[in-house]
Amino acid sequence: MTGLTLADHEVSEASKQIAEDHKNRANEAFKAKHYQEAVDAYTAAIDANPRNAVYLSNRAFANLRLENLGSALADASAAIELDPTYAKAYYRRGDAAFALAHFKDALAEAEKQLKRARFEEALSQPDNDVPVSDTIVLDDVAIDSSYCGPALPTDENGAYFINLEFIESMLEAFKRGQTLHRRYVLWIVLEAQRLLKALPSLVHVDVPAGSHITVCGDTHGQFFDLLRIFQLGGAPSEANPYLFNGDFVDRGSWSMEVMLTLLAHKCLCPGAMHLTRGNHEAKSMNLIYGFYGEVREKCGPTAVEVFRETFCWLPLGYVLRDTVLVLHGGLFSDDGVRLDELAAIQRYREPPEAGHMCEMLWSDPKDTPGREPNKRGVGIAFGPDVTRAFLQDNGLSLLVRSHEVKDEGYEVAHDGYCITIFSAPNYCDQMGNKGAFIRFKGEDMVPAFTQFEAAPHPDVKPMKYAASMMNGMFGM
Structure with missing residues (x-):
């Protein structure tokens, strides 16, 4: 010592x-x-x-x-x-x-x-001016005769489409440690990207009386825990929609499988799967925390860029039945921010280091009033008075965010006006926390919580594909 x-x-x-x-x-x-x-x-x-x-x-x-x-x-x-x-x-x-x-x-x-x-070369690479997604020709991606995994069905014109049978076979393959062929991966991501492009930066979702919606927090590449969520909450469908609130990837070593599962459901039934961008849906984070290395190893460098460009089209927040705002991080460094300002954000970019988009991805609540620099070094820490004022200004009743590990999988703060939801139990195989999700019924939009423990998974360590420096940081 x-x-x-x-x-x-x-x-x-x-x-x-x-x-x-x-x-x-x-x-x-x-x-x-x-x-x-x-x-x-x-x-x-x-x-x-x-x-x-x-x-x-x-x-x-x-x-x-x-x-x-x-x-x-x-x-x-x-x-x-x-x-x-x-x-x-x-x-x-x-x-x-x-x-x-x-x-x-x-x-x-x-x-x-x-x-x-380790990252000097990777970080020096310039971004392409032309989106890689626009250059993909699926017919040029040959399927080797040795491939024996799930195959996308085709219609009478030979065009791919997606159905529940394909998703089920894909999930079974993932459980066995198999990956999809690169052509099918690219089709799913590009089709989801097409759907995401049509959405505003802030999406309004109605939850009529007699219906419900389930809101999940960070999943961070914990594929087997994602399956546990669907086991407890039911498979996504028009009658059983989900909203996953960002940080789908990094840290866990099945990030590509998590992302493909969510995007495939988005393709199958757009109204059954809503996805918010988190701070880990960003190139800088993916380079460090594993998603870049994972996709590169499983599917090649082109797929890395197609995923990255798709992340840039993810909405930044959702308003449920005009009463509940869902975003990944938190609120803002200035007063008087309006929902229409958030809807007008030009989101197709890597996250900036300041401003509304940055704060939506990075900010955290604190117990004391006012604002102060965030303990993360990015975004702000905002108090209960900030939450109340923002909700009142915008005619809302509740803020739901994710972004932080909670021992019980969730935390209700700011006099009940701010909820943190986190859906990656035993985060990184070492935190010992529960996971949780929220179900809102359209009649009253009162949050009902379901907690769950981590699911068993194959002996693949988290951070397997991450930078070696970060592996050392987490003792893996």
Whole structure:
């Protein structure tokens, strides 16, 4: 353990012992995967003894597990200021900077401390001016005679279409570890892209009396947990529609299977499957957290670009029965934002670093009033007064968002006006959380929660396709 530095004599022995007690409690909470409890206990240790770099570095690590990347970066930097020889603090700072997509800083940190530069070539590639999707000729994608997986049906003119039998056979193939042929993958993604292009950036969905809609949070490539959702909530259909609220991909190692399942249902019945863009439906995140590497390995580089372009057409939010707003992240740095402004956002782009689109993907609620910089380092943290004012300004009754792991799979905050829903149980095979989804009935639009545990899955580790630096960050 590194020694104390900077005026140790200013901290009494009694305070040092209190700090150690808090640190020990924090370490136990961390081992039990109660990361927010660990952050709170490390904070108590720092309050008792602000001169110990270990406490700051440990809190940085707990914040990394919670994806509070801005806080992790600040803690690691403070630890280094206290003790410039403390190696672990440099690791934490490099991990946080890299995860925040501060690529140049992260690579410099890696070269200096970790001797890694895995993404330099990938990040230097320019974007194409002409969408790759527009250049695809499916007939040029030959199907080898050895392919024995599911095949899309064709009509009397030889054109592909999708039916429930194909989706069922596709899911069975995915369970056995098989992948679809590249031609079928491209057809599904391009057909879904065509449907998404016709939607506004903010979509209104009616939920009449006698009907319902199910809202799910992050799924993050956890395909077998997606199947558990359909097992509990029923298969998607016109009478049983779903809204998946972003972060379909990355981290979990079946992200392509999750995405193809959702897009295939969108193609089969557009009204049965609604999809919101999350902060992980972005090139920068996919390069780091696995989706880029997964699709490249399973389907080739062309498919990577077609998925990326399709992500850019995903709507940014949904309004359910003119009362419930569903978006991935949260609210805004300025007052008076109106729904028509959100509907007018030009969304076909990679997410910007600021502004309404960024905040819809990245912001988080906080318990105290007002606004402050987000602990992630992107977007803002907004209080209950901000939520109430936004809902009142727009004639809404509830905000539903995702974007954060919750131990119970959901959390009701801001006096009942803000709900977080998260649908990836035992996130990354290590968080121990439940998953959950919400069902709204058209009669009253009152949220009803269903919780579920993680489903068994084959022995394929999360982050299998991610950057090696991120694998190290999560101990995989």
